[in-house]
Each structure stands twice: as structure tokens, then as C-alpha cells.
Amino acid sequence: MPKANIDQELLAILCCPETKQDVAIATDTLIGTLNARVQQGILKNKAGQSVKEPLDGGLLRADKKILYPIREDIPVMLIEEGIPVDGLA
Numbered sequence: 001m002p003k004a005n006i007d008q009e010l011l012a013i014l015c016c017p018e019t020k021q022d023v024a025i026a027t028d029t030l031i032g033t034l035n036a037r038v039q040q041g042i043l044k045n046k047a048g049q050s051v052k053e054p055l056d057g058g059l060l061r062a063d064k065k066i067l068y069p070i071r072e073d074i075p076v077m078l079i080e081e082g083i084p085v086d087g088l089a
Contacts, residue, residue: 004057004070016061016068018079023059026067031055033088034067047080060085 006025014023035054037043043051046066057070059077066082068075 005073006057006059006070006075010075011059014059014075014077016066016082017077018066018082019061019063021062023061023068023075026058026060030060030067030085030088031057034058034083034085043083045080046082046084051083058083 004025011023011025015021016023034043034051038051038054041050045051051069053071055069056072058067059070059075060067061082065084065086067085068077068082070076
């Protein structure tokens with residue numbers, strides 16, 4: 001699994017587009033759990049669509065309820081692309 005590489009200056013200015021909460025890099029354990037759900041075809045984003053591609057990493061919202069995927073070192077900071085992870089983080 002590729003490891004996401006996010007610039008620390010970029011990370012410092014990013015926030016949740018919905019709540020404006022800070023975000024932090026998700027743990028490898030959480031990404032592994034989510035990628036297992038991708039493989040099983042049971043992971044959905046906030047828009048209710050199945051997540052079909054494994055995550056390179058993710059940015060976890062401060063309240064640990066939403067994860068924004070990182071693909072090819074680019075955070076996808078769209079509300080509908082956020083992945084509910086309440087209870088997993």
C-alpha cells in the first residue's frame with residue numbers, strides 16, 4: 001500500500017470543508033481497515049456511493065467522524081467524498 005506524502009505546510013492550512021475543523025493524517029491502522037472494506041465493497045462516502053479504489057491515506061477530521069481520502073498524494077477535500085468513520089477511528 002503506498003504511503004501518502006502530504007506537505008506539512010499544506011496540512012497546517014487544510015480543514016474540513018463542512019465544519020472547518022482541523023484535519024490530521026489518519027493512522028495506517030484506520031486506512032487498512034477502510035481498505036479492507038473497499039475490497040469487500042461495503043465502504044461508502046457521504047454521497048452514498050461505494051468507494052471503489054483503495055485509499056493511499058486519509059485526513060481525519062478532529063471529531064474523528066469523517067475521513068477525506070488522499071489519492072496520489074492529493075487530499076480530496078470535497079464534502080460528498082468524505083467517508084464516515086464514526087466508531088472506527
